[in-house]
Amino acid sequence: RKEVEQDPGPFNVPEGATVAFNCTYSNSASQSFFWYRQDCRKEPKLLMSVYSSGNEDGRFTAQLNRASQYISLLIRDSKLSDSATYLCVVNDRGSTLGRLYFGRGTQLTVWP
Amino acid sequence: DGGITQSPKYLFRKEGQNVTLSCEQNLNHDAMYWYRQDPGQGLRLIYYSQIVNDFQKGDIAEGYSVSREKKESFPLTVTSAQKNPTAFYLCASSTGSLRGNTEAFFGQGTRLTVV
Numbered sequence: 166r167k168e169v170e171q172d173p174g175p176f177n178v179p180e181g182a183t184v185a186f187n188c189t190y191s192n193s194a195s196q197s198f199f200w201y202r203q204d205c206r207k208e209p210k211l212l213m214s215v216y217s218s219g220n221e222d223g224r225f226t227a228q229l230n231r232a233s234q235y236i237s238l239l240i241r242d243s244k245l246s247d248s249a250t251y252l253c254v255v256n257d258r259g260s261t262l263g264r265l266y267f268g269r270g271t272q273l274t275v276w277p
Numbered sequence: 278d279g280g281i282t283q284s285p286k287y288l289f290r291k292e293g294q295n296v297t298l299s300c301e302q303n304l305n306h307d308a309m310y311w312y313r314q315d316p317g318q319g320l321r322l323i324y325y326s327q328i329v330n331d332f333q334k335g336d337i338a339e340g341y342s343v344s345r346e347k348k349e350s351f352p353l354t355v356t357s358a359q360k361n362p363t364a365f366y367l368c369a370s371s372t373g374s375l376r377g378n379t380e381a382f383f384g385q386g387t388r389l390t391v392v
Contacts, residue, residue, distance in 0.1 A: 199380050208367055208383035209320070252319070254381070264333075265310065265371070265381055269319030 168192060169255050171268035178275055182243045186271045188236045188253030197256035198229055200238050202249045203270065209252055212238075243275045279304045283368050283384030289392050290355070290362065298353045298387045300368035309351035310369040310381065313337060320367065326351055355389065363391050 171188045178184050190198075198215035213220065215227040215236050226239040236253055253268040281302040290296045300309065308327050312320040322335030326345040340359025345351055351370075355362045365388050369381040 197379070206365075208386050210383070211380045214380060264322070264325060264335075265369075267312075267320040 168257070168266040169253055169268040171253050171271050173269055173271060175272040175274060178243055178273070180243055180245060180275055180277055182275075183239065183241045184243060184273065185240075186238045186251055186253075186273075188238075188268050190234050190236070190253075190255045190266070192255070192257050193231075193234060195234075195255045195257055198227075198236050199254040199256075200225075200227055200236075201252040201254055201267075203252055204249050212251070240273075243273075245275050245277060248273055248275050281368060281370050281382050281384045283366075283387050285387060286385065288387055288389045290389060292391055293357045295354055295356050296389065298355070298366055298368075298389070300351045300353065300384055301349055302351075302370045302382075303349060304370055304382060305348070306370035306372055306382075307348070308371045309345070310371075311335075311341075311343065311351070311353045312367045312369065314365045314367060314386075323353065323366075362389055364389060 169190050200212040201209040202212045203209040213222050213227050215229045217229055219228045224241045228237045250270040250272045252270045255266045257264050284299045310325040311323040314320050321337050323341050324332050324335055324343040326332035329345055329348050332343050332345050342354045365386050367386045368384045371381040372379045
């Protein structure tokens, strides 16, 4: 079983739509959680960290469910510029001492 | 400005040659990582280092080597033993596990092509 699993998509949505991505992780000792965005042929960039209480940044909302070991990202009022691949990232503080695990990414295309 | 720099951006290698990819950061980060990304695929960990003079193999370390002689630098050598080296290589750094492991910052990547 992979450490971090994501639905690869692709998700194709019209502008203005709400879209949600989920990610599951296997190690209950994981400590830190992040969502990254990667544009085509570019490096990943941090979109937002994910906190236990959930957090929001404008149109983006991230949630963490430790009991079920999943993380979600909700994008409201989608824009064309949201088209990208979204990566779920989990930090392991167990035996592998701080290693970061990346999901394969979920591809989003927003169409006009 | 603080950041993480990879060079070169594009690199062409003949079969049988070793090449070294540079990664430098001035963020005072303890942890540094090397990932490989193939088209349409996720990031795969090659090597990582949590502290100077120490590094660990990732999932696909065969055919690669690294060193961590300085905190700021984590070069990756792609050796001739790597059978399919053509890929996009990404270097990243973070504060590391000893300081709560904040998010990772990435360099702009190096596209390696074997010709």
